[in-house]
Amino acid sequence: MSDMNQLHSNDPALAVPELASCEVQGMSRASFILRGALAVGAFYGLGSVSPFVGQALAQTGGGDVEVLNFALTLEYLESDFYNVKGKGIGLTGQAKAYAKLFGEQEADHVNALESVIKGMGSKPVAKPTFSFPATSQSSFLALASVLENTGVGAYNGAGPSLRSKEVLAAAGGIVQVEARHAAAIDLLIGKSPTPSGGFDVPLNKEQVLAKAGPLIKMS
Amino acid sequence: MSSPPNEDLAPQPVGIVERLVRDDVDRKRFLKMAGSAGATSFGAFVLAACGSSKKSSATTATTSSTTSSSSSSGASGDIAILNYALTLEYLETEFYEKVVAAKLFSGKVGSLVKDFAGQEQTHVEAIEGTVTKLGGTPASKPEGKFPITSATQVAELAYTVENLGAAAYLGQAAKIQSADVLAAALAIHSVEARHAATLGTLVKKSLTPDGAFAKPADMATVLAAVKPFLA
Numbered sequence: 001m002s003d004m005n006q007l008h009s010n011d012p013a014l015a016v017p018e019l020a021s022c023e024v025q026g027m028s029r030a031s032f033i034l035r036g037a038l039a040v041g042a043f044y045g046l047g048s049v050s051p052f053v054g055q056a057l058a059q060t061g062g063g064d065v066e067v068l069n070f071a072l073t074l075e076y077l078e079s080d081f082y083n084v085k086g087k088g089i090g091l092t093g094q095a096k097a098y099a100k101l102f103g104e105q106e107a108d109h110v111n112a113l114e115s116v117i118k119g120m121g122s123k124p125v126a127k128p129t130f131s132f133p134a135t136s137q138s139s140f141l142a143l144a145s146v147l148e149n150t151g152v153g154a155y156n157g158a159g160p161s162l163r164s165k166e167v168l169a170a171a172g173g174i175v176q177v178e179a180r181h182a183a184a185i186d187l188l189i190g191k192s193p194t195p196s197g198g199f200d201v202p203l204n205k206e207q208v209l210a211k212a213g214p215l216i217k218m219s
Numbered sequence: 220m221s222s223p224p225n226e227d228l229a230p231q232p233v234g235i236v237e238r239l240v241r242d243d244v245d246r247k248r249f250l251k252m253a254g255s256a257g258a259t260s261f262g263a264f265v266l267a268a269c270g271s272s273k274k275s276s277a278t279t280a281t282t283s284s285t286t287s288s289s290s291s292s293g294a295s296g297d298i299a300i301l302n303y304a305l306t307l308e309y310l311e312t313e314f315y316e317k318v319v320a321a322k323l324f325s326g327k328v329g330s331l332v333k334d335f336a337g338q339e340q341t342h343v344e345a346i347e348g349t350v351t352k353l354g355g356t357p358a359s360k361p362e363g364k365f366p367i368t369s370a371t372q373v374a375e376l377a378y379t380v381e382n383l384g385a386a387a388y389l390g391q392a393a394k395i396q397s398a399d400v401l402a403a404a405l406a407i408h409s410v411e412a413r414h415a416a417t418l419g420t421l422v423k424k425s426l427t428p429d430g431a432f433a434k435p436a437d438m439a440t441v442l443a444a445v446k447p448f449l450a
Contacts, residue, residue, distance in 0.1 A: 101427070155405075156405045156409060159392070159401060160398035160399075165394075166393075168392060168393045169389075169392065172393070172435070173434070173435070174432065175408075176385055176409065177427055177429075179408075180415065180427050183412070183416040183426075184416050184419075184426050187417060187420055193331070193414075194335075197338060197341070197410075198338035198341035198410055199341070
């Protein structure tokens with residue numbers, strides 16, 4: 001299914017010699033983070049991924065902590081998107097109301113994930129800086145749809161790899177809310193609230209980073 | 220709910236189902252509500268749930284350490300969970316079919332309702348297939364009864380039903396042993412959530428009734444809530 005620890009043969013990172021050599025420098029342990037991030041780097045330039053990779057690799061702990069830190073990065077992104085970008089763009093009407101509600105809920109997810117990670121004896125990954133290309137209410141909502149639907153796929157993809165039942169239950173409580181956000185945004189912009197029909201498609205780390213990675217700012 | 224540490228009141232959903240069957244009065248009422256045609260099927264569903272009760276409570280106590288080594292008890296537990304989900308999906312499918320047949324909605328809402336009906340039907344088919352693949356027998360279709368009076372009433376009922384469905388899946392997620400079954404359940408769970416939110420916008424009720432963290436519902440709670448919809 002969604003084994004995030006296995007390299008795919010078509011991994012774009014492997015086709016780029018500079019990135020392959022970077023991978024040998026003692027970074028193999030968190031290879032699943034690296035693999036996805038390097039794949040993004042292959043497309044968007046290594047500079048865009050290095051801070052994120054550095055922070056993610058600084059973490060220790062089991063697979064669950066790595067998954068949680070990845071989820072936390074996505075929640076930081078969503079939270080900033082609604083709470084910072086959303087305020088800057090001058091939203092009105094239903095879009096403004098959704099951004100306020102969803103922004104509060106994403107911030108709650110950030111806090112919850114941070115405390116779960118701390119509770120497992122690990123350090124939450126630091127918040128990266130983000131850059132959102134939205135310039136109007138309609139481009140903001142279009143990006144919101146991408147982010148929320150990507151969030152659903154990310155949690156659904158990671159769920160079966162979680163070892164702790166408690167962490168799985170917490171992640172389930174979050175993904176259900178992400179799915180509700182996604183449906184509401186999609187309805188608002190005239191898209192189907194069920195873009196994948198009866199079964200949401202799980203995403204692996206690589207697929208998530210392809211969507212979210214470009215929004216993580218170069219340092 | 221601060222229940223005393225009484226064994227009978229322990230919050231074990233499967234245990235409650237088992238008690239319903241053991242208690243003759245409750246059992247008759249339980250089977251009666253399934254109707255003559257549905258009695259066998261609902262009974263089979265209850266038996267499927269009970270079949271796993273000992274093993275599932277044993278695994279619950281030691282979930283973290285036994286996940287990988289409990290494949291046989293895991294399969295029967297997963298089959299019971301799947302048959303429980305299947306029963307709910309049957310009811311949702313029948314409900315939407317009746318709503319579509321009643322022609323209460325047109326235009327965009329009408330087409331959403333048809334989409335949702337079709338998606339619930341695909342859930343039924345997928346779960347039946349999974350149960351069979353795992354060597355189990357899919358629960359038979361119960362006979363439902365749903366009040367269908369007006370568009371508003373139906374939309375509100377659908378909102379309630381979808382929220383319950385989402386909570387039911389969430390309540391089982393951590394009990395599922397097979398990674399594949401879990402992946403399938405998660406894929407359905409978030410679609411039920413999408414349905415619930417869509418209906419929430421329609422009836423002007425909360426998109427996120429539990430706030431930032433959706434709450435799970437256990438089997439006993441869900442079964443009690445669906446009782447009125449069994450013919």
